[in-house]
Each structure stands twice: as C-alpha cells, then as structure tokens.
Amino acid sequence: MQNDERDDKPDASLDYGAPPEREDETLLIAGHQFGGQAAQDAAAAEPEAPMPQVPSTLPRVEPGFSPPPAGFRGLITALRVRRAAPTQFVIAVLCGLLGFFAVVQLRLQADDNNLRTARQSDLIRILDDLNDRSERLDSEVRDLEQRRSELQSGSDRSKAALSEAQDRRSVLGILAGTVPxxxxxxxxxxxxxxxxxxxxxxxxxxxxxxxxxxxxxxxxxxxxxxxxxxxxxxxxxxxxxxxxxxxxxxxxxxxxxxxxxxxxxxxxxxxxxxxxxxxxxxxxxxxxxxxxxxxxxxxxxxxxxxxxx
Amino acid sequence: MIGALGLMVGIALGLVFDPTVPVWMQPYLPIAVVAALDALFGALRALLDGIFSDKVFVVSFIANVLVAVLVVFIGDRLGVGGQLTTGIIVVLSIRIFSNVAAIRRHLLSA
Missing domain, CATH: 3.30.70.1880 (Protein of unknown function DUF881)
Known part of the structure; x- marks a missing residue:
C-alpha cells in the first residue's frame, strides 16, 4: 500500500519514541544484547557520552552498540523479563487497567441492550420514535377494527338477504311448480x-x-x-x-x-x-x-x- | 513482558469480578479504552523501532485517556458529545491503523 510508506518518516513516528540519548534507551539496547553484565557495564560506563542525534528509525552507528534488533527477534527480546524498575510496575498497572476496563466494557455491551449506555438525546430520540410508531399502530388498529365491524355488519345483512331470498325462492318454486x-x-x-x-x-x-x-x-x-x-x-x-x-x-x-x-x-x-x-x-x-x-x-x-x- | 502480564491479570480480574459500571462513567469508558489501546499499540511500535521509553509510555497512556475523556465530557456539556465521540474514535482508529501497519512491517517485513 502506498499510503503506508508515509509512516516510515521519522516525524510520523508517534509520541512514544524517546530520543536515543535517554538512559532508559541505552539500558534497553543493552538488554537487546542478551542482557550480558558486561554490556550493561559498558552502557553504564559512558552514560554521559554524547550521542549523535540521529532519526530514530535510522540504524545506529554508535560504537559499542549494535543496531536495535527488528522483527520477531526484537519482540522476543522485548518480552524477556528485565530488571524490575518502578516504571515497569506502572506499565503493568496501566496495562492491567486497560485489560480490566476493556473486559468491563465488553461485558457492558454484551448486556441485554445498550440503552443504559445511550446518551440523553439519543434516548429522547428513541422514545420519540417509539411514540410515533405506537401512534401509527394505534391508528392502524382503529382502521382495522372499523373495517372488521363494517365487514361483519355487511356479512350479517347479506346473510339475512340470502335466507330471505331462499325462502322466497322455495315459495315461488312451489307456486310455479318447479319444485316438489x-x-x-x-x-x-x-x-x-x-x-x-x-x-x-x-x-x-x-x-x-x-x-x-x-x-x-x-x-x-x-x-x-x-x-x-x-x-x-x-x-x-x-x-x-x-x-x-x-x-x-x-x-x-x-x-x-x-x-x-x-x-x-x-x-x-x-x-x-x-x-x-x-x-x-x-x-x-x-x-x-x-x-x-x-x-x-x-x-x-x-x-x-x-x-x- | 511485565506489561503483557499486567494485561492478562487485568482481563482475568475483569472476568472474575464483573463489576457494575457507574452510570456517569458509562459514556466515557469506551473512549478511555480505545485511547489506551492506541497508547498500547504506539508503545508496541516504539518497542520494535527500538525507541521505547517507559516514562513516555506511562505519560502518553495517561494523557491519551484523560484528554479523550475530557474532550468527550466537554462535548457532552456542549451538547455535541455524540459527534465528538465519533470524531475521537475516528482519530484514534487512524492512529491505531498506522501503528499496526508499522508493527506489521517490523514483524512480517511486508
């Protein structure tokens, strides 16, 4: 997809990227090197070393540091347990909150209906719709009842006329000699x-x-x-x-x-x-x-x- | 790792306790969740870019959630809460998509 290429520009990387001179970053990169103590020492030995201001997505050229591993290897490395810093706990708590509330929200949505989460204006609109619909149905009921009574009286009338006609037919048939x-x-x-x-x-x-x-x-x-x-x-x-x-x-x-x-x-x-x-x-x-x-x-x-x- | 662990613990807690959400909170919860998801995907991308920072993640996570909820809250007060909710969801969705695209390139090289 062509549009995706835009994301590779350095200024398009979102606000979670830290400048590479941060101490956290060096520790992270040290972690990438399989957490060797020597590597950590090396990182700690020159914390004040001036770091070149390179765009975050470009390969690093600092001496002593390998470029950040990409792909699955990077993900696996990132998932490895590192030293437990206070910020790590905060991250865990935040992720926990996210999971917790995501589940709560999913439960809420899976509930009977979502009227409980609807806004007041939406509720008013829904109520109006329902009222309109009920009025329409009421008038339809009245129409149908009227038609039913019309049909009933009509059928009563035609039934009476029919029986009268049958009576007259038999009388006339006897008089005219057409029936026994x-x-x-x-x-x-x-x-x-x-x-x-x-x-x-x-x-x-x-x-x-x-x-x-x-x-x-x-x-x-x-x-x-x-x-x-x-x-x-x-x-x-x-x-x-x-x-x-x-x-x-x-x-x-x-x-x-x-x-x-x-x-x-x-x-x-x-x-x-x-x-x-x-x-x-x-x-x-x-x-x-x-x-x-x-x-x-x-x-x-x-x-x-x-x-x- | 510890973040994934926290996520799982949170999901488990939500499943176990099944709490009732107070009414005043209900319109803002989905927004907060989506904003947090955006922060999470951004963090994942930064991790793969090798520029992940705990502090930035924590701050951006909280700020994302707070700003999203605040905007929706103000929108509700102004009577355009529904529209602002939609707008925020759209913006966050676009960010999530671009972040996922970057993550995908890292993991799958495609």
Missing amino acids: ARGPGILLRIVDSQQKVDAAVLLDTLQELRDAGAEAVQINDVRVVASTDFLDAAPGSVQIDGVVVTAPYLFKVIGDPDTLDPALRIPGGVFAVLGERGATPTVETRRQVTVDATRPAADLDYARPSETN
Whole structure:
C-alpha cells in the first residue's frame, strides 16, 4: 500500500519514541544484547557520552552498540523479563487497567441492550420514535377494527338477504311448480265409469279446490299451476297442459284438509256435478301429501323484474 | 513482558469480578479504552523501532485517556458529545491503523 510508506518518516513516528540519548534507551539496547553484565557495564560506563542525534528509525552507528534488533527477534527480546524498575510496575498497572476496563466494557455491551449506555438525546430520540410508531399502530388498529365491524355488519345483512331470498325462492318454486312440495292435504280420486267427465268438470273441480285454499295440486302426473289449461280429448281422457291424462283422475292436493274436504261436498258443488255425470269421487284426508311432479321454469322473453315494488 | 502480564491479570480480574459500571462513567469508558489501546499499540511500535521509553509510555497512556475523556465530557456539556465521540474514535482508529501497519512491517517485513 502506498499510503503506508508515509509512516516510515521519522516525524510520523508517534509520541512514544524517546530520543536515543535517554538512559532508559541505552539500558534497553543493552538488554537487546542478551542482557550480558558486561554490556550493561559498558552502557553504564559512558552514560554521559554524547550521542549523535540521529532519526530514530535510522540504524545506529554508535560504537559499542549494535543496531536495535527488528522483527520477531526484537519482540522476543522485548518480552524477556528485565530488571524490575518502578516504571515497569506502572506499565503493568496501566496495562492491567486497560485489560480490566476493556473486559468491563465488553461485558457492558454484551448486556441485554445498550440503552443504559445511550446518551440523553439519543434516548429522547428513541422514545420519540417509539411514540410515533405506537401512534401509527394505534391508528392502524382503529382502521382495522372499523373495517372488521363494517365487514361483519355487511356479512350479517347479506346473510339475512340470502335466507330471505331462499325462502322466497322455495315459495315461488312451489307456486310455479318447479319444485316438489309436501304437506297436509287430500287425495281426490275420480272414477269416470261413464266417460262423461270432460275438461270443464275438471277445471271446475280445480277452481273449487283453489277457492278452498289449495296450494299445490297435481293431477295424475301433471303439475297444476296458474297457467294450466284443460282441453277435451277422447272420451275418458283430458288433455292437461298438452299431456293426455286418462281416467281415473287422481288429484293430489296440499292445503287445509278440513277446508278442502267440505268444499268439495257442498250442495250443488263438485261432488253433485260429478254424481250427475255418473262418476264416483272419493276423498282421502292425509297428514302428508307429496306433490312430486314438477314442470320446467318458464323462460321469460319480455318481462323483467321492476326495481320499484 | 511485565506489561503483557499486567494485561492478562487485568482481563482475568475483569472476568472474575464483573463489576457494575457507574452510570456517569458509562459514556466515557469506551473512549478511555480505545485511547489506551492506541497508547498500547504506539508503545508496541516504539518497542520494535527500538525507541521505547517507559516514562513516555506511562505519560502518553495517561494523557491519551484523560484528554479523550475530557474532550468527550466537554462535548457532552456542549451538547455535541455524540459527534465528538465519533470524531475521537475516528482519530484514534487512524492512529491505531498506522501503528499496526508499522508493527506489521517490523514483524512480517511486508
């Protein structure tokens, strides 16, 4: 690295280098010479000798002194125990303090969090941040709660609408004859022994039943609805909604049996007419009548539901 | 040698006693430690340069720590403690790096 070269200049050497004329220095250098007593004596013999002022990093040229060993050898020499001067103890104490407090600081940092070591301004900033964040989260909570209640009420409303729509669909399906129906009612059997029962008589019978509150009606295998038509066919048979139905005719009627049965028997009513034509009607009251014939739903070409009721 | 011994003893004491640092001291402790580390690396470099002096090391060690802590303390009083801490850490780090570079050249000749 080019920048490192700058460090080699003498003035760049930091303030721990002592001028070479110090006594400590000579002792140190004597130590480099493997601590021989003779060398120490030599150093002590000329402590006043004028030392040349050479830059510290240049090789020394003093007589009697070898240049300071560099590299690993120098380090090993420096680590060798020398005489215990008071300053050595001070150095040891300082190094000990450094190690001690470095460990203390490391322990401190490794502690739970570093809030304890933070400055007051930093703490205030952290607190502000936390407050802001908590406010944001609070408002988010409010928004979400509002949305939840909206969704809940919306789902309640749509659930109610759905169940209402399902109810109406089944009612309308029974009325339109698109779904099977069951309930209390009567079975009316007309045995047409003289083949004189025609469409008009059957229609009268149906009207009488409707007047009496019949809700779903089936004649043999044909579901009867509002638009059902009756046509005369061959004797002993009637064409209902285009389907030829032959005697005997079986009416499956859902409604109040206690109303339907008397309605058929009123004087001059259905039974009287049928009797005149030589037919034998029989009525059975049932707690459960199943109207299982259905007809397809009519597709409307023109009529559409109106928005206003 | 005796310095390395002291360092180890200090580390051991810190590990054993695990003292609690008073609150007023907490902002200054890391600065003091880094300043002392700087002094230590400078001493190591001077040792390898052959110009090490016990007295200079002791004085520079104490002065380094005191000045660093004092500057941060004044900065705290002036309300720029955080910035001054950063500045001192940067300066000390640069010195440590250059010292380590010199030590590296001595030991590895590279």
